Amino acid sequence: MPAPLRVAMIGNGFMGAAHSQGWRTAPRFFDLPAIPEMTVMVGRDPDKNAALAQRWGWAEASQDFDAVIARDDIDVVDIVTPGNLHCDMAIAALEAGKHVLCEKPLANTVEEAKRMDAAATAAAERGVLAMVGFTYRRVPAAAFARDLVARGALGTIRQVRAQYLQDWLSDPEAPLTWRMDKSKAGSGALGDIGAHAIDMAQFITGQTIDSVSGVMETFVKERPTMGEGQGLSGSAGEGRGPVTVDDYAAFNGRFDSGALGTFEATRFATGRKNALRVEVAGDKGSILFDLEDMNAIQYYDATAPATEQGFRRIYVTEADHPYLEAWWPPGHMLGYEHGFSHQVKDLVEALAAGVQPTPSFADGYQVQRVLDAVERSAGDGSAWVSTQA
Amino acid sequence: MPAPLRVAMIGNGFMGAAHSQGWRTAPRFFDLPAIPEMTVMVGRDPDKNAALAQRWGWAEASQDFDAVIARDDIDVVDIVTPGNLHCDMAIAALEAGKHVLCEKPLANTVEEAKRMDAAATAAAERGVLAMVGFTYRRVPAAAFARDLVARGALGTIRQVRAQYLQDWLSDPEAPLTWRMDKSKAGSGALGDIGAHAIDMAQFITGQTIDSVSGVMETFVKERPTMGEGQGLSGSAGEGRGPVTVDDYAAFNGRFDSGALGTFEATRFATGRKNALRVEVAGDKGSILFDLEDMNAIQYYDATAPATEQGFRRIYVTEADHPYLEAWWPPGHMLGYEHGFSHQVKDLVEALAAGVQPTPSFADGYQVQRVLDAVERSAGDGSAWVSTQA
Amino acid sequence: MPAPLRVAMIGNGFMGAAHSQGWRTAPRFFDLPAIPEMTVMVGRDPDKNAALAQRWGWAEASQDFDAVIARDDIDVVDIVTPGNLHCDMAIAALEAGKHVLCEKPLANTVEEAKRMDAAATAAAERGVLAMVGFTYRRVPAAAFARDLVARGALGTIRQVRAQYLQDWLSDPEAPLTWRMDKSKAGSGALGDIGAHAIDMAQFITGQTIDSVSGVMETFVKERPTMGEGQGLSGSAGEGRGPVTVDDYAAFNGRFDSGALGTFEATRFATGRKNALRVEVAGDKGSILFDLEDMNAIQYYDATAPATEQGFRRIYVTEADHPYLEAWWPPGHMLGYEHGFSHQVKDLVEALAAGVQPTPSFADGYQVQRVLDAVERSAGDGSAWVSTQA
Amino acid sequence: MPAPLRVAMIGNGFMGAAHSQGWRTAPRFFDLPAIPEMTVMVGRDPDKNAALAQRWGWAEASQDFDAVIARDDIDVVDIVTPGNLHCDMAIAALEAGKHVLCEKPLANTVEEAKRMDAAATAAAERGVLAMVGFTYRRVPAAAFARDLVARGALGTIRQVRAQYLQDWLSDPEAPLTWRMDKSKAGSGALGDIGAHAIDMAQFITGQTIDSVSGVMETFVKERPTMGEGQGLSGSAGEGRGPVTVDDYAAFNGRFDSGALGTFEATRFATGRKNALRVEVAGDKGSILFDLEDMNAIQYYDATAPATEQGFRRIYVTEADHPYLEAWWPPGHMLGYEHGFSHQVKDLVEALAAGVQPTPSFADGYQVQRVLDAVERSAGDGSAWVSTQA
Incomplete structure (x- = not known):
């Protein structure tokens, strides 16, 4: 029991x-x-x-x-x-x-x-x-992507493209919320969604971002304030207030292996709702994860015969895929909140075994150092900044 | 309370x-x-x-x-x-x-x-x-498709293509289960998944299939029996037994409006895991629902300027889409089991209001008559058979 | 020389x-x-x-x-x-x-x-x-699909889905042209585009359709006549005239191997411009050709490990793909008219060698027998009709 | 005459x-x-x-x-x-x-x-x-994208993502050719394909890149030399020689409007053959052009009702689309070399009219200044460099 x-x-x-x-x-x-x-x-x-x-x-x-x-x-x-x-x-x-x-x-x-x-x-x-x-990390397709990389399916990794694209601020009349207030949110697109892109890129590759050169921007500097007591969906109030965080952050990063990555976090990518995309390319293959197509992974095997190479869309819904044995038959989709069940599973198992769950606070601190380095680089004319503690 | x-x-x-x-x-x-x-x-x-x-x-x-x-x-x-x-x-x-x-x-x-x-x-x-x-029916994209049709976005509907494609029997050595035993399952692909294609086509169009002409086939007549006590994932036993249901059913159907539909239910569509697809074409537009991409609907607006027409992929994850207000922000995916929560919601609301929930047993009986008509047509050289009671 | x-x-x-x-x-x-x-x-x-x-x-x-x-x-x-x-x-x-x-x-x-x-x-x-x-047949992706089948990559073929979907008649006010006049065109969607679906299905599978059961329909029975001297793009004239060919044809077909196929030819598939699609499923894999994505083929290898199976989109633009050595580097697209250059190449080579070019008139006659059988079946309540001479 | x-x-x-x-x-x-x-x-x-x-x-x-x-x-x-x-x-x-x-x-x-x-x-x-x-620029979908932007369909443009992704060097044993020799090629991925990404981004937006911050990399520093007299497809020779150009270039750019863009040119994007992609996002809509899907454009209309917004895939094959009236019916694809016919058409018309054809040498010089600024920025720790003459 x-x-x-x-x-x-x-x-x-x-x-x-x-x-x-x-x-x-x-x-x-x-x-x-x-x-x-x-x-x-x-x-x-x-x-x-x-x-x-x-x-x-x-x-x-x-x-x-x-x-x-x-x-x-x-x-x-x-x-x-x-x-x-x-x-x-x-x-x-x-x-x-x-x-x-x-x-x-x-x-x-x-x-x-x-x-x-x-x-x-x-x-x-x-x-x-x-x-x-x-x-x-607990989306099965992301965990499977990591497994593919970990077993060498991609060979030597040379480059990474990680994006988190949303569009809820592309309308300049979208109202001001706490997420645009630096005192509460810390940063804007960078910390909110860029953090996911960073963590996912490091998770899937198993590599660490060593240094970065970045730019940040607030496209719309003032927005309508919201009326009293209104939530995220509230209509605009009468005044306007300043946006004190970034709408957009883009940076180049160097991994400890020497691989290079392009990173982008934005709330202005009109039409992209929740597009956390990570593409990793190595000399033996590549993979593409996209949170807007979260039950699948795109995998390109560069060791197949030249005439038979192509990105294959793998539905990550087979019993042998990560976390899937507990759920439904092949081809039955999981959604956003399943990751939270998987997180509970992994945490409970780690606690019961007395081992460190991942990602640890050290992992979180490392992501925070990358975020901080991006901000410092953006404030210093995109000069390269180390993420070392 | x-x-x-x-x-x-x-x-x-x-x-x-x-x-x-x-x-x-x-x-x-x-x-x-x-x-x-x-x-x-x-x-x-x-x-x-x-x-x-x-x-x-x-x-x-x-x-x-x-x-x-x-x-x-x-x-x-x-x-x-x-x-x-x-x-x-x-x-x-x-x-x-x-x-x-x-x-x-x-x-x-x-x-x-x-x-x-x-x-x-x-x-x-x-x-x-x-x-x-x-x-x-409770997948938001399917409910939204019906809404689009119901408000006339497609104009006069001329044709429908409804498929439910799976592939778990395409391997001839896949073992015999109760789903291949007519005494328990009633029929094979037709009743199991074809029933969904029929219901979905009628649900989205708001029309009824009047008559059908169909064909059914059992491609693999014998399969390995399973050992004692084994579940769906059990390995094969030593003997072989007969498959007494259909692997595949395809039929043409005529709707009460005069529209024509092609229907296909198969467990041999190699690579298709759970592809319930319904495409409905009218003189003002068309829609495509695909259960393997269940958070989106493809919609073609034929009333747009000719140079701007195209199938648009709508993520059915906005607060104003059916059932979505209760869930997550735009772009966050729902999965297979959310339909069961929606079913509970709709049933509980109907019971509380004392009104008939849908689909009713009359709706279920109507689908059964279509299934029966397909079987009779298939047994009579694909002659057209009425679905009337 | x-x-x-x-x-x-x-x-x-x-x-x-x-x-x-x-x-x-x-x-x-x-x-x-x-x-x-x-x-x-x-x-x-x-x-x-x-x-x-x-x-x-x-x-x-x-x-x-x-x-x-x-x-x-x-x-x-x-x-x-x-x-x-x-x-x-x-x-x-x-x-x-x-x-x-x-x-x-x-x-x-x-x-x-x-x-x-x-x-x-x-x-x-x-x-x-x-x-x-x-x-x-001379689209490289189609020729490559045939090669894949011919070398056994799909194993035993069980089912085929062949469609040619267009939409230029879905507007009921689209004007009458010679293509809707049986005396000139012979038939409508069936002969014009269904013939391609039939030929392509037989070409890719290397199999012959033995018998068919079909239905044909003219959804819009009268259309505006065109003014004098006007071409296809002419505006409508003042009168209306009868459409004497089919707008739509759908049939089930049995191949000589026992495989079954569903076939559809329509000018009412709103939003589909030139979608000649052939999907072939066998016990070892499947392929999907789509003329609207004519530089690629979708290939599913069911012999890969279960967790790595998926439809892969192969760009058929490598030097070793059919006809490609003569053209551009990988990833450079060919278009509609390249098939006509390939046809000339194949014909000239056959004539120079004194060997029968393909498809021969015998092949064309076989397609014609299928078309004829579909028409007869449609006229006889979808009864199965043999395509034998 | x-x-x-x-x-x-x-x-x-x-x-x-x-x-x-x-x-x-x-x-x-x-x-x-x-x-x-x-x-x-x-x-x-x-x-x-x-x-x-x-x-x-x-x-x-x-x-x-x-x-x-x-x-x-x-x-x-x-x-x-x-x-x-x-x-x-x-x-x-x-x-x-x-x-x-x-x-x-x-x-x-x-x-x-x-x-x-x-x-x-x-x-x-x-x-x-x-x-x-x-x-x-003469690919019809690209020209149509520019038309959409020019008539204001995207509103105020905030951000651009432009990539040219190829993979022919991701194999470290791919042989050395003149394209990897700085004395002949000038630069590597940057000048060869990055130049296209720059020109296309400026062409579609109608805006000019004012300043850039970039990084360049040569992942594989030595490659097998090719034997005498061998062409691009020649097998490797016995020695190895240095690669003196970039394999990869990525940069952030600022347009004269204040919009920001991310740019990437690489020959190491395993699985991407010829992916010139430009996505432009404004407050009223966005568009995505992809040369690997060159007969279509993805267009998102953010002014549609919220429940009906989605990227629509427009086949740019209608008679009213740029250059299309001369070619085939809707849905018939054009290929790589059609752009060269369109270039001839536009040049001949300009010469006959005695007006400046576009892009002019001034346009080419502007692209060259961007390329030069990227190289200088990459050589100066990604410091921002102006592209002004």
């Missing part, structure tokens, strides 16, 4: 819904060594938090983070708050002896990320483990 | 897992007028059934169908057994005053379906309602 | 432009054993014919078919007139000792085709050779 | 074959105000040149460039030699009073390009005109 694993989730926004679905669903499909219990959800607004906790299946609701992390009946703290709160919360939870799952990006600044990494290292010595939530 | 809606599910195979996910998940994302309670799951093998009931979140497990439908604390009976059991179970449940959700195809024979339709009609007079589970 | 091969072309419509491009271009790219000379073009209207002959590069223009085929300085007669003239012209040319290239379909009726086949057989005994112009 | 336009072509490599096809074919399909005569082809090797002149349809062959440009019976000099010869030849021809068509890139250095531009400006005052051969 598997032991329970008691979870407190901090935050109740869009990511809270996704994480809740992961905690709720993973044990229904996977044989886990411990069974997650959705013990308590923490949020600031009592009414909203209580209602969502019930909706999403959390046994209790609380407004008191400190009290929650002090409880004996909590094993894991899952942090899905805005980025500016990650650092203090994650360190406090680790110090309270709780395993931590923290949403990406790990922090809003490289200094915070460094402190978090140090706290995670210290906690690990006490058997307390930390993980950062780059969930897209 | 919404009332509870207490559910008994009969059957615990692959479809049971999918239905359970629907019952469990729908109230987490949709505001339902009644909250489903997963009261009891019924299955023959006590140990397997108890284990799966716990896994999937059912409060109780039972082996006694009759006792379960006699209980006062059951409102809905959800039947996910093989097709040969549908008729007796559905009628018994309706007569016991329970609402019924019955998996497709409604029955294994047209006579059974006719009796079920009559029972549903009688039950409806007592406020007891029945629905058949053509879940693919 | 290669000998000249002196050509007379009969007809000066759209096909005349395409054939002229073939005759003119083939010797510029291929090393031919004889060099085509564009000696004379025959047409009815003297002014138009003279102007087009000069435009297209023919040395002379003539209105006198009989005189031209009697000339000593003509080696090949290339017939690109409407189908109702093929039979008499081809037989006369063969009897005059000229090699003949005749556009498809070979004739408007099966009786004509039979006579032409007999004439070709008789001529062949005198060393006079005949070929029918199913040019799409 | 149109006047003749007498052409001398200098060079007889791959580009000579393509240009010859353009000169030969354009007057067969377009109504030109002057009829090109293929008067003389100039090449160094007498036997090879004479043979190819005959093959390609040139009336004479010559080894004497100076004598040819001095002839009275030459109106146009078409230069298709390697880039290091462009400057002297083009200037000499212009000074001899001949119109000049010069292949891209205009020159191997920015200094040469500047001199050529000056010579063209001076010649224009005497009515002698010059054009540079960025032929891909």
Whole structure:
């Protein structure tokens, strides 16, 4: 009989819904060594938090983070708050002896990320483990792409193209939200979605970005402010306010192997909704992952006879593909939130085995250093900046 | 405070897992007028059934169908057994005053379906309602396709192409399972997947198939039998046994509007895993739905300027698309099992409002008449056969 | 020094432009054993014919078919007139000792085709050779598809799906042209484009269609007549006239191997401009050819490891692909008219070697028997009709 | 009766074959105000040149460039030699009073390009005109993309992604050719294919790249030398030699409007054969051109209702699309060499009208300045470099 694993989730926004679905669903499909219990959800607004906790299946609701992390009946703290709160919360939870799952990006600044990494290292010595939530690693097609690379199917990797393309700001009248406010969001397209492109490129290649040369831009400098109490879908208010983060970031990066990569993160790619694309080319083959076609991977085998080479679209839905044995027959699609179930599975298995889950806070810190290096490069006329700590 | 809606599910195979996910998940994302309670799951093998009931979140497990439908604390009976059991179970449940959700195809024979339709009609007079589970209607892209047709975007519809292409039998050494046994499965590709192609074509067009001319074929007449106790993925046993159902069915159909359709259901379309495709062409436009690309619809607007016409690939992930408001931001994909949550939503809403859910048993009976007409046509040299009752 | 091969072309419509491009271009790219000379073009209207002959590069223009085929300085007669003239012209040319290239379909009726086949057989005994112009066989991707099948890459073929989809009649106000007049065109979608689907399916599989069951339809029975002197692009005249051919034909066919095929030819597939598609599925793999993506072939290798199977899109532009060595580097596209150059190459090589070019009049006659069988089946309630002579 | 336009072509490599096809074919399909005569082809090797002149349809062959440009019976000099010869030849021809068509890139250095531009400006005052051969502008889909942008369909353009991806060097054992020798080729991927990406991005947007920040790389520093007398397809010789040009170039560019662009030119994009892709995003829409799908354009209309937005794939084969009226019915594909016929058409029309053909030498010089700025930026740690003269 598997032991329970008691979870407190901090935050109740869009990511809270996704994480809740992961905690709720993973044990229904996977044989886990411990069974997650959705013990308590923490949020600031009592009414909203209580209602969502019930909706999403959390046994209790609380407004008191400190009290929650002090409880004996909590094993894991899952942090899905805005980025500016990650650092203090994650360190406090680790110090309270709780395993931590923290949403990406790990922090809003490289200094915070460094402190978090140090706290995670210290906690690990006490058997307390930390993980950062780059969930897209758990899309089966992405995991399979990594497997292909890892077994040498691509040969020597020479170049990478990683993009995260969205378009929700291409309309200059789209209203101002907290995501365009540097004090809360840290950065714009770069940290929000560029972080995914960086992590995915490093994950699939198994390589690290050593240095970068980049540019960032805010195309639309002012936007309509939103009326009181309105959410993301609110209509515009009467005034206008400044956009203090980037709309767009593009950079060239050098991997530790010597491979080169082009990276692009934008909220102005009209028509592209959620296009996290990573193409990796080696001397024996190449692969293309695209989150807008997330159940498939494109694979080109350059060792096939010349007349038979072509990008093949593999539906990553076979029982032998990563995570798939738990789900449906071949050809039945998975969606966005399945990655959160896979994240729960991997985290629970790591915790039960007492091994470091991945991606670790060190991995998150490394991504943060790349983000920071891009910002510094962009501020210094695109001069090359090292990502070394 | 919404009332509870207490559910008994009969059957615990692959479809049971999918239905359970629907019952469990729908109230987490949709505001339902009644909250489903997963009261009891019924299955023959006590140990397997108890284990799966716990896994999937059912409060109780039972082996006694009759006792379960006699209980006062059951409102809905959800039947996910093989097709040969549908008729007796559905009628018994309706007569016991329970609402019924019955998996497709409604029955294994047209006579059974006719009796079920009559029972549903009688039950409806007592406020007891029945629905058949053509879940693919609830894929947002399919529902949106129907909306486009319904508002006249395609003009006068002239032709339809509906296919359900799979390939799991194209290997002649794939082993014999109950799905190739006529006594259990009723028919092969025709009833299993052709039924979906028929329902989807009628659903999207809003039209009815009046008559058909078809052909059926069993390409591989004998297959290796499976060893004892093996599931779908079991390796072959030592003997060989006869395939008593069709591998392939193709037919031409005439709709009540005069439009013509080509239909194909096959388990031999090598490389096609789950390709339910429906293309509908009218004088003002056309649409193509493909279940292997289930988050999108292809739409061609023939009223645009000639130089600007083209099939546009619409990601059906906007908040205003069917069912999408409950889920994720634009560009975030849904998967196979979301249709089961949507089915629960639609059923619960219809039951709460006391209106007939769709598709009804009458709709299921109509599909069954098409299946039957195809079989009769195939047995009569492809002569045209009416689908009228 | 290669000998000249002196050509007379009969007809000066759209096909005349395409054939002229073939005759003119083939010797510029291929090393031919004889060099085509564009000696004379025959047409009815003297002014138009003279102007087009000069435009297209023919040395002379003539209105006198009989005189031209009697000339000593003509080696090949290339017939690109409407189908109702093929039979008499081809037989006369063969009897005059000229090699003949005749556009498809070979004739408007099966009786004509039979006579032409007999004439070709008789001529062949005198060393006079005949070929029918199913040019799409010469699209490199189609030729490569056939090669894949021929070397067994697909294993045992079970099913075929062949479609030729166009949409130029889906507008019910599209005007009446000679192609909708049975006395000139013979049939509508069936003979015009269905003939290509039939030939391509037989060509790629290397198999013959033995029997068929089909349906034909004229969706729009009357259309606006065109004003005087107007061409295909003319605006509608004032009256309306009857459409006397089919808009749409669909049939099931049985190949001599036992494989089954679905076939569809339509001018009402809104949004499909020139979609000649042939998908062939065997137990070891499958291929998809699509004329709207004519520089590529989709190939699925079912013998690859299960996790690595997928349709691969092969650009058929490598030097080792059929016909490609003569053209451009990999990745440089060919277009519609290249097939006509390839046809010239193959014909000239066959004539120089004194061997039968393919497709022969016997092949054309076989396609005509399939067309005829479809018409008879459609007229007999879709009863199965043999294509045997 | 149109006047003749007498052409001398200098060079007889791959580009000579393509240009010859353009000169030969354009007057067969377009109504030109002057009829090109293929008067003389100039090449160094007498036997090879004479043979190819005959093959390609040139009336004479010559080894004497100076004598040819001095002839009275030459109106146009078409230069298709390697880039290091462009400057002297083009200037000499212009000074001899001949119109000049010069292949891209205009020159191997920015200094040469500047001199050529000056010579063209001076010649224009005497009515002698010059054009540079960025032929891909004449792909109908590219020209149509520009038309869409020019009429405002995309609104305010914010970002551009332009790539030219090839893979013929991804195998480290691919042999050394003149294209990897800086003394002959000037640069590698950057000048050869990056020049196309730059020109196409500027052409479609109608904007100019003002400044750039870039990186260049030679992944494989040594390659097998080729044996004597071997062509591009020759097998490797015994030694190894240095690669003195770039394999890869990537840069960020700023347009004069303030829009940003990412640019990539590579011969290491395994699986990409000839992928010149330009995506342009504005606040009202976006377009994607891909040379590997050259008969179509992807267009996204962001002004459509939110539920109906999607990239539409427009086959650019309608009679009203650029250049198409001369060719085949809708849905019939054009290929690589059609651009050369279109180039001839546009050049002949400009010469007949006495107006400047485009792209001019000034346009070619501007592209050259971008190439030069990228090289300087790459040599200066990716510092931003202006492209101003």
